[in-house]
Amino acid sequence: MMQDRPWFASYPDGMPHEIDVEEYRSIVSALESTIDKYRDRPAYLNFGKILTYADLDRLSGQMASYLLHELKLKRGARVAVMMPNCLQFPISIFGILRAGLTVVNVNPLYTSRELHHQLQDSGAAALIVIDNFGDTAAQALPGTQVKHVVSTALGDMLGLPKGPLVNFVLRYLKKMVPDYEIDGAVRFRDALALGKGKSLPKLDIQPDDIAFLQYTGGTTGVAKGAMLTHRNLVANMQQASIWVGSKARPGEEYIITALPLYHIFALTANCLVFMKFGALNHLITNPRDMKGFVKELSKAPFTAITGVNTLFNGLLNTPGFDKVDFSRLRLTLGGGMAVQRAVAERWKQVTGATLVEAYGLTETSPAVCINPMNLADYNGSIGLPVPSTDCCLKDDDGNLVEGDENAVGELCVKGPQVMKGYWNRPDETAKVIDADGWLHTGDMARMDRQGFFYIVDRKKDMILVSGFNVYPNEVEDVLAGMPGVLEVAAVGVPDPHSGEVVKVFIVPKDPGLTVEQVKAFCRENLAGYKQPRHVEFRTELPKTNVGKILRKELRRQEEAAR
Missing domain, CATH: 3.30.300.30 (ANL, C-terminal domain)
Incomplete structure (x- = not known):
């Protein structure tokens, strides 16, 4: 199976079989390249406020200087970030990476018990948290190694008069910001001010340095930190950007980012891939408010959107969605869970755009397979392995499953996007990465003669009747x-x-x-x-x-x- 790689024959014309992993040494060098090219283009939009790539350069530089000069954090130290989609998010993560540090992405919906585990397990030295979850953070901090906390309110980067208004509404009218106290916490804007004017050293960030500790498995047991290096994420950015590039127009893209950026799908697809295209990321802070989400969409000249099946289904069932202007929409990418045929077909009917299904895992940064961008209609497959990626099917004894296209085995993956391993858990790493370097996904799949893969199910979700x-x-x-x-x-x-x-x-x-x-x-x-x-x-x-x-x-x- 592996020798002939049948998927190559199904690649769109001109699609390379390999990517150039060496083009960027780190996420930081990819960011710098984008800033050079698209300096004056809008990079992020939230609550009507725009940050250009020049603003992102300046503000993330100030954050990096604060972390290095004020907090004196040493290379490789972990900094946890706990916030929904807002302007502070990209400023924080790019600041952390530019300082040669590691980002620990935290789900803001965690309980104090779950947060405590993640802070303790990662050994995070600092936490950047939004006020809405400050109370959870205050309860979780005792017994962790966190020495520094930076706190912020959702409206803090929105300017006048909008910022104070948003903060007032959230705190006093919607009662979404509990009172809390964390000794010595510094406000986000104060941290930026302290970093301003301080020189940011030119750091030699290595491809194998850990960029993100991306926690996974919280729904299947104790959450483990997947060590995603700069090389892993740069490779996946290259793989996915080459793949979707036929639909993209560099310098003109406008992507709706409703999935949280702390999740690996949006982090790579929206934040990194579309950064490479010089795109505007329109951040949706609360996509659960479907009416408000549709209202945002009705004002946005968007060209791309990513999501999961439940998000697309929710939009399709929200009054007014069918009245949105989809004339510029060129790319709809679905992942994170199986896309259902009924949802994909209705999406095409309402928007005119094919819902292209992709497949990945936290451990693979995340993209493994994506359907071709020229796909006319939903095909029920997760697509073809992206360039520089090998996939195979193995049985319970680790033997290759070969034969007809109905043969089912565990999907296994090799490629430059596969994680370094789980943080401080060599035993858990050995369970998923075998002696030959194959990552075992835990998903049962089959492959057709054209090289398209189909997920039949999670190994552990299979029902035996x-x-x-x-x-x-x-x-x-x-x-x-x-x-x-x-x-x-x-x-x-x-x-x-x-x-x-x-x-x-x-x-x-x-x-x-x-x-x-x-x-x-x-x-x-x-x-x-x-x-x-x-x-x-x-x-x-x-x-x-x-x-x-x-x-x-x-x-x-x-x-x-x-």
Whole structure:
């Protein structure tokens, strides 16, 4: 399988098989190249306020100087960043990287217990936090190595009069900012002022230096920090930018960034790939406010948007979305979870743009496979391995799975985007990266003769009904196409006769939807053993911070109920 790499034959015309990993030594040199080319172009937009690339250069330089000269942080020290999409985010992460330090991205929705674990595990020396989560930070800090805290309010970089107004509304009207106290915390704007005027040394950042500790596995156990080096992220930026480049117009792109930048998908796709294109990132701080999100979209001349299936589905079901001007939209990229056919087809119908599915993991920075940009319609595949990437399928004994295109095995990956390993966890690293250097993804897949890969499911999510494998994705895909169904998740539950049977959790679009209608629809579309024995209606499904449905949590709730 590996020798012929059948996917090359399906590559779009002119697509190179390899990327130039040496073009940039670090993310910082890629940033500097963009600043040189696009200095006066807008880089970030949030609440109507624009930062140009020149502003980003100046402000991230001030942050870097503050971290080096005021806090005296030494090369490689970890700095945690806990905030949603706002202007402070890019200033912080690029400042940290320019200072030769490592960014620890933190999900702001973490509890104090989860935050404490991540700060303690990473050994972070400093934390930059937005006031909305200051109370969580204050509870989490004791017992960690954090010596310095920089705090900020959401409106702090928005200027007058908008900034103070946003801060007033959030604190006093919406009550979204709790009172908290952290001794010695410095305000973000004060930190920038302290860094101003101090020279920023020219650091020789090495390709193998850790750029990000990107935590993963929080939904499957204790969160582990994937060590993503400058080389890993630069490589993935190169791989993805070459791949989507046919749709991009450097210096003219306007991308909607609704997925949080602390998540690996948006971090690489929106922040880095579109930085290379000199794009404007329009930051959506709270995409859960779908009405407000659609209002933002209606004013934005956007050319690209990334998202997960639940985000696209949510937009499609929000009044007014179909009235948005999609005339400039050239690229819609879906990842993070399986894109459902019903959602992809409706997206094409409403926007005129094909929803192109991609696949990746935190451990691969993240892109592994992306569908060709010239794809006419949704094809159910995760696409082709991107340049300089090898993929194969292995069985439980580590042997290559070969043969017909229906053969299923665990998807394994090799390439310059594969992480260095898990932070301080060589045992966990050895579980996922084998002796031959293959990263085992935990996803079961098949490959067709053209080299397109199809995820059949997570290894651990597979349901075994009387010895037959049932893949939840298939059941969910079928039900997502049923009129009256808004969202659906399928899990296996114990059964005395079959070992396991399928149970589905449905958020109905039609309040009159019945269990019998669901079962009748499944009888028409699924083999007997795949049909759900149990149907439960819910008002919402448990999700991760980026909107990925948590089957594990549904299984846990089932076990608790039993």
